[in-house]
Amino acid sequence: MIESKIDDSLRAKYRSLLPRELLEVFDEKYKQFTDVQVLAGLPLLTHNDAVVESPTGSGKTLAFALPTLAIMKRRGKFAANEIGAVILSPSRELSAQIARMMEPFAAALNYKAQVSVGGKKVEQDMKKLKMQGCDILVSTPGRLYQILSIDKSGEFRRSLRSVEVLILDEADRFNESQFEIQQDFC
Numbered sequence: 001m002i003e004s005k006i007d008d009s010l011r012a013k014y015r016s017l018l019p020r021e022l023l024e025v026f027d028e029k030y031k032q033f034t035d036v037q038v039l040a041g042l043p044l045l046t047h048n049d050a051v052v053e054s055p056t057g058s059g060k061t062l063a064f065a066l067p068t069l070a071i072m073k074r075r076g077k078f079a080a081n082e083i084g085a086v087i088l089s090p091s092r093e094l095s096a097q098i099a100r101m102m103e104p105f106a107a108a109l110n111y112k113a114q115v116s117v118g119g120k121k122v123e124q125d126m127k128k129l130k131m132q133g134c135d136i137l138v139s140t141p142g143r144l145y146q147i148l149s150i151d152k153s154g155e156f157r158r159s160l161r162s163v164e165v166l167i168l169d170e171a172d173r174f175n176e177s178q179f180e181i182q183q184d185f186c
């Protein structure tokens with residue numbers, strides 16, 4: 001981990017804004033929040049938009065994941081046909097990694113994250129989202145576009161009305177690789 005440049009009082013302020021359930025999971029795994037987690041988390045937790053740039057390995061995934069879950073918790077339970085957050089990433093692997101890292105934190109709040117990326121039939125994913133419910137959708141731009149394209153009844157679009165948080169992870173790569181985006185139409 002990269003050496004910290006921020007004050008402990010900022011870290012304490014950030015902690016005070018996070019729900020106890022998330023802190024319990026965090027404290028079991030890690031010693032302290034990284035700088036980007038605190039500096040991105042503070043504006044996000046006060047419902048501001050944020051554009052975040054930070055070195056590789058600085059802990060950006062939890063920097064958006066924890067505030068996302070905390071904001072969802074303020075809203076409470078999401079119905080079976082309601083999505084609380086959408087997280088887009090440029091690749092299938094990154095989407096799976098995000099969902100894996102979020103899983104114990106989401107579970108602590110009884111939220112379920114579903115990954116929908118290329119490689120499987122989109123209809124299969126749609127069925128799974130509908131049957132199992134999905135509080136947090138982790139997807140790629142290509143797959144999300146594909147889901148929207150086959151959503152003739154508008155049911156999926158309606159499920160997005162409850163979205164509290166939209167995350168574009170590594171958004172600078174969204175345009176870089178049309179190839180990967182096209183791949184997700186498979």
Ligand SMILES: Nc1ncnc2c1ncn2[C@@H]1O[C@H](COP(=O)(O)OP(=O)(O)OP(=O)(O)O)[C@@H](O)[C@H]1O
Nearest residue numbers: 001030031032033034055056057058059060061062
């Ligand atoms: N507060 C923390 N303290 C120690 N380790 C942490 C902390 N937060 C995250 N990590 C760990 O740091 C590693 C890198 O985290 P993450 O993948 O979120 O970094 P990143 O900034 O998104 O990197 P990249 O730009 O390569 O995707 C992971 O193994 C994660 O478990």
